[in-house]
Amino acid sequence: MEAQYPAHWEADVVLADGGTAHVRPIRTTDADRMRAFYARLSDESIYFRFFGPRPELSDREITRFTTVDYVGRVALIALIGQEMVAVIRYDRMTPTEAEVAFLVEDAHQGRGVASVLLEHLAATARERGFERFVADVLPANRRMMGVLRQAGYTAESSFADGVVRMTLDLAPTETSQEVVVGREHRAEARSIERLLNPGSVAVIGVSRAGGVGQTVLRNLLAADFSGPVYPVHREARAVAGVRAYPSVSAIDGDVDLAVLAVPAAGVIDVVKECAEKGVRGLIVVSSGFGETGAEGRARQDELVRIARAYGLRVVGPNCLGIANPDPAVRLNATLAATVPGRGRVGFFSQSGALGTALLQRVAQRGMGISSFVSAGNRADVSGNDLLQFWEEDPATDVILLYLESLGNPRKFTRLARRIARRKPIVVVKSGGATRHVPTGHAAPVLGLPDSALSSLFEQAGVIRVDDLVQLFDVAQLLAYQPLPAGPKVGVVSNSDALALLAVDACVGAGLSPRPPVNLGATAGAAEFGAALAGAVAADDVDAVVVVYMPPIPGGAADVAAELVRVAGECGKPVLATFEGRRGMLPELRTGMNGADPARGSIPSYAAPEEAVRALAYAVRHARWRDGLGAGHAGGPAGVARGARELVRTALAEAGDGDGVEVDAAGLLAEYGVEVWPSVPVFSADEAVDAAQRLGWPVAIRAVEAEAVQRAGTVRLGLSRPDAVRHAYLDLARQLGGEMTIAVQRMAPQPAVPTVVSVVEDPGFGPVVSFGFGEVAARLLGDQAYRLAPLSPEEAGSLVRSVRAAPLLFGEYGYPPVAVGALEDLLVRVGRLADELPEVALLDLDPVLVGESEVVVLGARAVLRSPVGPRPDGGPRGLRPV
Known part of the structure; x- marks a missing residue:
């Protein structure tokens, strides 16, 4: 009888170069895969594994290698497509010790396959009660020794009879955890970098009469994408003035990224064709998947399984697309005609339809983006992947997320906590009142109230705002001004009424306003410059809100220039309500570089209250960085x-x-x-006896959770037998004899x-x-x-x-x-x-x-x-x- 197959050991993994593979336990049906895998190995790889030449494996050896019990003998294989590219196994030596060995196909060595397989095998071994791995390695096999040593486990090695014996203690250490996290980060960041920086793009499903595919194609061309663009149309020779191809496989150049705009029923076949072509990433803008119900969800899952199996990451389906305005790339693979220029903000949105409006708002504010991803149904690529990429992206200073659901909330909080110490993360999370997860969005059913989600975001240093206006209000402050050192706020204004509104807003937001400086309606550049300089120089001011609302137009450019000059020299955040306009206004920018405001540009808000609200979020985030951001429960303490x-x-x-x-x-x-001892009692006499054993005074209380939450189910400070007897009878009468009553020493x-x-x-x-x-x-x-x-x-x-x-x-x-x-x-x-x-x-x-x-x-x-x-x-x- 075949051993029970442990399906929970299966996993899709990201390799060091950003590609993907599927890891699973070996099966007896993998015999032909094993033969084909072995036939592709070099003589050197075979020699290092078996310590001698072995041109082929016998049927008996194949049977032994593919037949395991998933307890004392376990083997995991890595698959890309239908081909086995690596195998790792352990065999029991003692109840707590097993011998480990692995073999990676030569063409896939150096991609991190062995390292990820070792991580998974170590986890299975710990699950089965093993504590150590032992490996015998030839001294020349530096690659295998490197994999074992770099895993981060406590390791020992010895040399005898021409063989190095390495012993790994499988107990997780801080080092081994850091190794796993570091490898995960680099691999997932690399997988996103390949999507956002393609050398070539194919658009599959274009038509000459408009439609989704042609929209993406025209947007790519209008953005002047830096590489070749290949329209794919079964019949047309050219679309939008660009040579077209009947299929992906017919394209005569390499294709890094493919945008799929074909009907949902045909997507799977196109994915397989892209995999055979060597495409490295997919954007599926087509709808008709998880958002349509069970049948569409099954199609969506199949899409992801096939893509991952062949090493591809997928954005979507049912998405808006991705954009990277870097002048070296100029990628607009989206359905949105308007994409902001280069900026310092990375932007992730689950919603495709909303994404178009959000990009327009960013452009209207003059903020710019470093990159944009709309993940749609988020079947594969998620916000977590983008966090990994943006963490090290030098073009990104602030991260914006519009989330409708959380795929792996614990991973999100782990990543956010690390990243938020360097780069602020601002989130709008919809569904707080309804707890609704949009159809097609894979997400666990969270058992916690929305208030708990806010608490956990706070713990991770995530800035959660209530709506999209606040999202951009906060972003434009964080992207272009320093964090405030504290809550003390100076106000400089030419309007008494607006200054008082700013002060009231500060008090309501928990900030500490200083007496406002009112310059009067006729104040000009010199007055505003001097007042701002005095405010930022004060030791009891951490940030300044400037309100400029002249009753008569004129002189705004001079005032703006003076504000920018003073703000650029002070090192403290300066915000403005400048003529009631919102965004990164051209006249309030510094160090202009095309459409990209430089650090130190002053953000403007429509009203002082909006400026103060954004500042309050920044103050709380700065406080988190100074305090909780530096403290964290460390590695495993040991159960x-x-x-x-x-x-x-x-x-x-x-x-x-x-x-x-x-x-x-x-x-x-x-x-x-x-936990203080508690004695359950079922009569007044038992209550008195329990009190005498525990020692006076005592308390009598209901035990059941539903009773504990009710008022009047506890009697305190009982110091005599008659008091205990009376309290018991009274409480029993109140509870109707259905609840357990206990006696406890008085706290x-x-x-x-x-x-x-x-x-x-x-x-x-x-x-x-x-x-x-x-x-x-x-x-x-x-x-x-x-x-x-x-x-x-x-x-x-x-x-x-x-x-x-x-x-x-x-x-x-x-x-x-x-x-x-x-x-x-x-x-x-x-x-x-x-x-x-x-x-x-x-x-x-x-x-x-x-x-x-x-x-x-x-x-x-x-x-x-x-x-x-x-x-x-x-x-x-x-x-x-």
Whole structure:
């Protein structure tokens, strides 16, 4: 009987050169693939693998290599198209040690195939309980030794009998994680760079009578694309004055990028033809895929599978296209006739129809873009891929994202956190009220409220704005002005009324306005220049908002020139409401270079309130960079062995599955968190006996979660038997005899009741939440969220994010409490959540925060049996289809 095939080990991966391959476990049906693969190997590759010449493999050897049990003997292969290009395997030596070997076809060596296969094989080995790999390598096989040494695992080597024996400890290290992240970053960035910088473009599906294909073709030609453009039409000899070809394969030159505008039913055949031609990237503007329902979604998945199998990345389908206004490229492979000039902003939009309007708005504001991608149904290329590219792109200073869904939210937050320390990321996320995911957009079903998404964006340093106007308002400030050092704002104006509006807006946005400088309606360039110079020179001013609204036209050019001169010398952000105009106005630019405003240009807003609102976002982002942006929970801390054993035992006894209750107190104890003992009782006499054993005073409370959240289900400070008896009878009567009642030693008073929870979200993975335990706080949803694990800085931010946080710091008549102990508890719970993916739910309720300590009075934990790694938790790979 054939061993059970582990389908969750399959993955599409991006290689070091930006191409793709499919990784999967080997099957017995791969015998012919193995023979063909072996026949293409050089004598040297065979010698290094088998330590001697071996012209061919016997049928017995083929059977042995393709027959595995997926436990003690495992082999993974890399496929490009239908051909096997590499294989890696391990064979058990001891219960915790296995021998590893791999072989890569000569034509594909140097593409990072071996490295990605080793990552995946190491993950499977850890899943099967192995702790070490052993490899015997010939000294001349430097390539294999390099792959093993550069993986980042703890390694040892020895030399005997002409062979180097290398031993790898498979426990993840900070170095091995950094290696994986670095390789992922370079590969995915390279895959996008190939799309945005093609040497040639083919447009497939053009017609002589207009339509989508001809629109893209004309836009490419109008932008004066730097390379050859090949229209593909079955019959026409020329389209739009350019020689046409009957098929992609008939093109007599290389094709880097293909734009597909053919009917959906014909896309698959065209993709296969592009793969045979050697095309490296696809833009599918055709509709009729996931947005149309189940049949279209199946067609979309097949499109992606085939493209990835042959090494191609796909933008779309149902998309607007991509643009790169770099003068060396001049690419407008979109349906939009208007593409902004060169700028400092990278722009990603899921919506195709909206993308056209967004590009027009960018152009109207005079901002410019570094590159633009509209991903449509986002079947393959996503915002995460663009983040990888823009992180290192020297032409991009600010990243704008219009998102309708999140494909891999945990990966998004990981990337954003790293990138936002250097380049601001501004996001508009639609669907906040409706929780709607547009048809055709692959996305996990997020179990968290929209407020949680905002919290997690905040943790990652992402600037989430409410609408598209704010998106561009914030972008034009961040792209051309420095970040403010603090919240202190100076206001220079020639209108009392507008200055007061700016001051009021500052107060409402949490900024600290200084008394405004009103120059009067007749103020000119000299007055504005002197006032601005005085404001930016003041130590108690971090940014300046200038309002210029002259009652009589004239003199604007001189005022603008003076503002630009002073702002360019101060090093502080300067914003303007200049004649009520919006955007990067020509007269407020510095260092003009065509249509691209230079750093230091002053952004203008239609009203002072808009300028202040954009500035407030920048202040919060600067504060994140200065504080939380530098603090992060580091590499793996090591799972508490007792906790792991407790979880395994509980799942084994329950037969695995979901909804398995576990001893929460025992689990938390492994992480240094004590849950005060609680004795369930079923009569007044039992309650008195329990109180005497625990020690006076005691509290009596309901245990069930639904009862805990109701008012009046706790009796505190009971110090006599008759008080306990009376309290029990009263509470039992209130609960109707259906709820469990427990007796617990009385916690120190005064104390603030809080709730700490963990949920395993299908998209984000483990998420820690914090809120107050009072009924009013629960009803108002006053809760904040952070991804696990938590650094001390993140724990502090989580505590302070709830609206009722001042009650913990001695405000409103409450005594200050042990916030440091609370933050330590959150860090420990976050570590537990991160290290134990089996914990589906963990509630600490109530958690009493006293003046000197934190007491956990109740805890509940529910387990599940995870299938495969968490989102963004396993070896690198593209989102599955």
